[in-house]
Each structure stands twice: as C-alpha cells, then as structure tokens.
Amino acid sequence: MFTLTPTDALLVIDVQNDFCPGGALAVERGDEIIPLINLLGRRFEHVILTQDWHPADHISFASRHPGKQPFETIEVAYGNQTLWPDHCVRGTPGAEFHPGLDIPHAELILRKGFRREIDSYSAFLEDDHTTPTGLAGYLRERGLQRLFLCGLAYDFCVRFSAIDGTATGFECIVIEDATRAVGLGESIGSTQRHFADARVLQLTAREVKNELG
Ligand code: VGL
Ligand code: ZN
Numbered sequence: 001m002f003t004l005t006p007t008d009a010l011l012v013i014d015v016q017n018d019f020c021p022g023g024a025l026a027v028e029r030g031d032e033i034i035p036l037i038n039l040l041g042r043r044f045e046h047v048i049l050t051q052d053w054h055p056a057d058h059i060s061f062a063s064r065h066p067g068k069q070p071f072e073t074i075e076v077a078y079g080n081q082t083l084w085p086d087h088c089v090r091g092t093p094g095a096e097f098h099p100g101l102d103i104p105h106a107e108l109i110l111r112k113g114f115r116r117e118i119d120s121y122s123a124f125l126e127d128d129h130t131t132p133t134g135l136a137g138y139l140r141e142r143g144l145q146r147l148f149l150c151g152l153a154y155d156f157c158v159r160f161s162a163i164d165g166t167a168t169g170f171e172c173i174v175i176e177d178a179t180r181a182v183g184l185g186e187s188i189g190s191t192q193r194h195f196a197d198a199r200v201l202q203l204t205a206r207e208v209k210n211e212l213g
Contacts, residue, residue, distance in 0.1 A: 004212045009046040009144045011123065011165075012037055013151030013158050013179075015101045016052060018087040018094035020152075025087035027153045030180045034100040036205050037150050037178050041103035043212050046144055048135075049103070050123045052088035052157070053095060053111035060119040061086045071184060078128040081119060082184065090114065110135055122160035124168055136168045146171040148208060150178035155187035162200045173201045175208055 018024040020031040041047050054060065062070040062083035070085045088095040090111075112120040112133050120126040123135050139145075147170050149162050158179050162172040174195065181188050195202060 002211050004043065005146070006045065007143055007145040008044065009048055009139070009147055010040055010044040011147045011149045011151075011161065012041070012047060012049045012101075012103065012106070013123065013149060013161055014050055014052045014088075014153070015098050015151050016088055016094065017096055017098055019052075020098050023087070024085050024094050025182075027180045027182055030152050031098060031100065033150065033152075033178050033180055034098055038100075038102045040148070040150060040175065040178060040205060040208070041106070043209065044148070045105075046142075047103050047106040048108045048110060049097070049101075049106045050110045050112060050151070050157070050161070051095065051097070053090045053114045054088050055114065055116050056086070056089050057116060058086075058089075058113065058119070059117050060084050060113070078118065081127070088113070108138065110138075121157045122164040123157070124161060124164035136170075139170060144170075146173070148173050148175055150175045150205075152180060154179035154181040155184070155191045156182055159191040159194065163194055163198050166198050166200055173203055173208070175205050176202045177204050177206075 019027050057064055062068045063086055068083050070083055072083050073080050118126045118128050147165055149158055162174050165172040
C-alpha cells in the first residue's frame with residue numbers, strides 16, 4: 001500500500017510525564033504506547049517530537065479561572081476552551097518527556113502552548129486557528145510531506161495535529177494503537193468522525209510496520 005520514503009516523518013505528540021499515569025493530566029494507560037513508539041521510531045529516518053509547554057498561569061488551567069473546575073468549558077477570545085488541571089508547566093518534571101521514550105535521533109522538538117493567552121492542541125496552528133507554530137514551514141523547507149502520527153492524546157493533540165496537518169497540505173496517517181485518548185464527553189467519537197470527514201487514514205502499528213517492511 002505504501003513504502004517509506006525519505007519524505008516521510010514520524011510525528012510523536014506530547015509523550016510527557018504529565019500525560020502518563022501519575023502525571024497531572026494522566027491519560028489512562030498513556031505509558032503503554034511508549035515501547036511501540038520507540039519501535040516505530042527506529043523505522044523512520046525523520047522523527048519530530050512535540051512538547052506541550054505552558055507558562056504557570058496558562059489560560060487552559062482551571063486554576064486561573066476562579067470558581068471553575070478542570071474539564072469544564074469556558075468561552076475565551078478564540079472560542080471554547082476546555083479547562084485542564086495545571087500540566088506541562090515549562091521547566092517542571094511533568095513537562096519532561098517520559099523517561100521511557102527513546103528516540104535519540106529525533107531531529108526537532110517542537111514546543112507548543114507557550115503563549116499565556118492561547119492554548120495549542122495542534123502542532124500546526126494554535127487554538128485561535130491563526131497563529132502558526134512554524135511546523136508547516138519547517139516541514140516544507142525540509143521537503144517532508146507525509147506524517148505518521150502517534151502519542152498523546154488521541155482525541156486532543158493528535159486529533160488537531162492530524163486535522164490541521166491535512167488542511168495544510170500534508171498527508172497525515174494516525175497510528176491508532178500508538179495513541180491513547182483522554183475521553184471527555186464525545187471526544188473520541190467526534191475525533192473518529194472528523195478523521196473520516198477529513199480523510200485522515202488510521203492504521204495500526206502492525207499495518208504500518210508490514211507496509212514499511
Ligand atoms: C493535551 C490537553 C491539554 C494533549 C494537551 O496533548 O492532548 N490535552 N493539553
Ligand atoms: Zn496542554
């Protein structure tokens with residue numbers, strides 16, 4: 001179905017302590033995918049890691065909004081914002097990559113969500129849907145065209161990265177079993193519908209590995 005080409009890259013989303021069990025915004029069984037991601041990493045010449053990287057008073061933190069609780073939604077300048085427990089505060093252990101992540105040949109670490117007043121689930125565009133992270137320019141300049149996505153969380157940062165990447169002209173393939181979901185309300189079903197509508201392909205790691213040989 002496809003073979004790996006020098007224009008492919010593995011995009012590893014937010015495999016950070018705070019999204020793993022014991023972390024501030026733990027994704028259930030989030031750490032389980034790490035050995036698989038390490039294996040996948042070895043197949044790819046080009047690997048890019050993203051890192052959720054917030055200031056301590058970030059707009060997405062419920063603690064910044066008196067009377068609000070994590071997982072509630074509020075209206076902000078750019079639309080709805082889900083509120084989260086304080087997580088991935090820049091420079092803290094929770095923001096570090098999980099110690100099990102072993103991809104020393106990763107070529108870029110892209111930090112996102114570093115602006116106090118804008119969240120950024122997507123690796124391409126911040127949540128105002130206007131401010132670019134610079135990733136599209138980086139990929140274009142390096143001639144990288146097709147992205148295989150994995151990491152955390154399926155229904156937030158993986159979702160919006162794949163959708164925005166597709167809309168920006170990159171072919172995006174989500175490696176489903178190399179992700180785990182937060183699961184908030186309808187978030188998982190809604191992710192699947194958006195992937196189908198945007199023609200984002202979802203494959204298993206086995207399918208990807210078989211095809212890549
Ligand atoms: C994420 C919620 C808040 C993610 C990041 O990486 O999916 N989710 N910040
Ligand atoms: Zn975040």
